[in-house]
Amino acid sequence: MNTYKKAFENSNVGDILYDEPMKNHTTFKIGGNCDVMIIPTTQEQIIEALKIIKANQFDFRVIGNGSNLLVSDDGLREVVIKLHDNFNKVDIKDDVMIAQSGALLSNVSKLAINNSYKGFEPVSGIPGDIGGAITMNAGAYGTEIKDIVNKVKVIDSDLNIKEFICEEMEFSYRHSRVQDEKLIVLEAEFLLEKGDKEEILHNFHDFTQRRTSKQPLDLPSCGSVFKRPEGHFAGQLIDEAGLRGYRYNDAMVSEKHCGFIVNVGNATCNDVVCVIKYVQDKVYEKFNIKLEPEVRIIGGK
Numbered sequence: 260m261n262t263y264k265k266a267f268e269n270s271n272v273g274d275i276l277y278d279e280p281m282k283n284h285t286t287f288k289i290g291g292n293c294d295v296m297i298i299p300t301t302q303e304q305i306i307e308a309l310k311i312i313k314a315n316q317f318d319f320r321v322i323g324n325g326s327n328l329l330v331s332d333d334g335l336r337e338v339v340i341k342l343h344d345n346f347n348k349v350d351i352k353d354d355v356m357i358a359q360s361g362a363l364l365s366n367v368s369k370l371a372i373n374n375s376y377k378g379f380e381p382v383s384g385i386p387g388d389i390g391g392a393i394t395m396n397a398g399a400y401g402t403e404i405k406d407i408v409n410k411v412k413v414i415d416s417d418l419n420i421k422e423f424i425c426e427e428m429e430f431s432y433r434h435s436r437v438q439d440e441k442l443i444v445l446e447a448e449f450l451l452e453k454g455d456k457e458e459i460l461h462n463f464h465d466f467t468q469r470r471t472s473k474q475p476l477d478l479p480s481c482g483s484v485f486k487r488p489e490g491h492f493a494g495q496l497i498d499e500a501g502l503r504g505y506r507y508n509d510a511m512v513s514e515k516h517c518g519f520i521v522n523v524g525n526a527t528c529n530d531v532v533c534v535i536k537y538v539q540d541k542v543y544e545k546f547n548i549k550l551e552p553e554v555r556i557i558g559g560k
């Protein structure tokens with residue numbers, strides 16, 4: 260901790276939190292403390308933080324809304340950079356929308372929908388921000404981020420600002436080059452297309468209704484824990500393996516949607532990992548199918 264304090268002393272990187280509980284920054288409400296969290300307010304402060312990180316050979320990680328993170332109970336021995344709230348500007352001009360990485364996908368979608376632009380309805384309920392959604396190529400109901408984004412602005416590992424068109428982002432199922440190259444997403448550009456307002460609103464309400472009726476949104480979770488195995492649905496396999504409601508301490512396979520593990524009280528990362536492993540074993544035993552986590556499990560020794 261003192262090494263971090265020394266390195267960031269008198270720096271201009273924005274707010275600095277030491278020994279910060281990660282459970283306050285994840286939708287699972289789980290996670291030990293990170294040694295240091297930097298919350299910049301400008302691009303210059305991000306770069307300044309990265310220069311200090313590089314000079315001191317620290318590990319680092321950027322987080323968004325923490326809706327796809329399962330953080331170890333031992334916390335994180337690295338610099339966490341949180342862009343979320345301070346980078347949430349969205350602009351629309353001449354049918355082009357530019358959204359900063361911290362803007363929530365739900366807010367970006369609503370802005371598009373309210374201005375009669377189509378295409379965002381299926382992804383409007385994903386609780387991530389633009390940075391997280393680009394990193395994960397988030398998607399729902401047949402539409403992924405790769406289907407609607409035009410360009411992405413990033414900082415690369417040499418601290419250069421670069422722009423990639425969609426085809427250069429190497430998007431695939433829940434994956435993009437951001438993950439491989441440790442890029443930092445700054446903003447995304449969307450080319451907008453007008454549609455029929457009534458139809459757009461109808462679709463939006465339909466997708467919202469499907470989500471609220473099928474997902475346990477009243478309990479902390481990270482959404483679908485597992486990637487969709489080809490030709491199957493993880494939730495269905497878990498249900499058919501008899502695991503609906505399977506519980507270890509306060510981590511439980513959701514009764515409402517078996518693809519979700521919910522935190523029904525004070526679940527730890529270890530509790531969730533135990534449920535994940537049990538589910539993987541049972542599904543493999545019964546169907547010979549390996550379930551791969553979609554949630555990013557981070558930290559630990």
Ligand SMILES: Cc1cc2nc3c(=O)[nH]c(=O)nc-3n(C[C@H](O)[C@H](O)[C@H](O)COP(=O)(O)OP(=O)(O)OC[C@H]3O[C@@H](n4cnc5c(N)ncnc54)[C@H](O)[C@@H]3O)c2cc1C
Nearest residue numbers: 323324325326327387388390391392394397398444481482
């Ligand atoms: C109730 C619920 C429902 C969900 N439904 C869906 C769904 O329908 N479809 C779906 O795809 N996902 C879904 N998710 C999962 C999650 O919302 C998505 O993966 C989302 O894209 C994660 O965004 P985030 O901002 O929360 O990212 P985080 O969870 O904070 O981070 C995810 C990854 O992105 C990286 N990252 C975040 N921001 C940046 C940045 N600016 N630059 C570089 N790297 C960055 C992080 O390091 C991490 O590796 C759901 C989650 C919940 C809780």
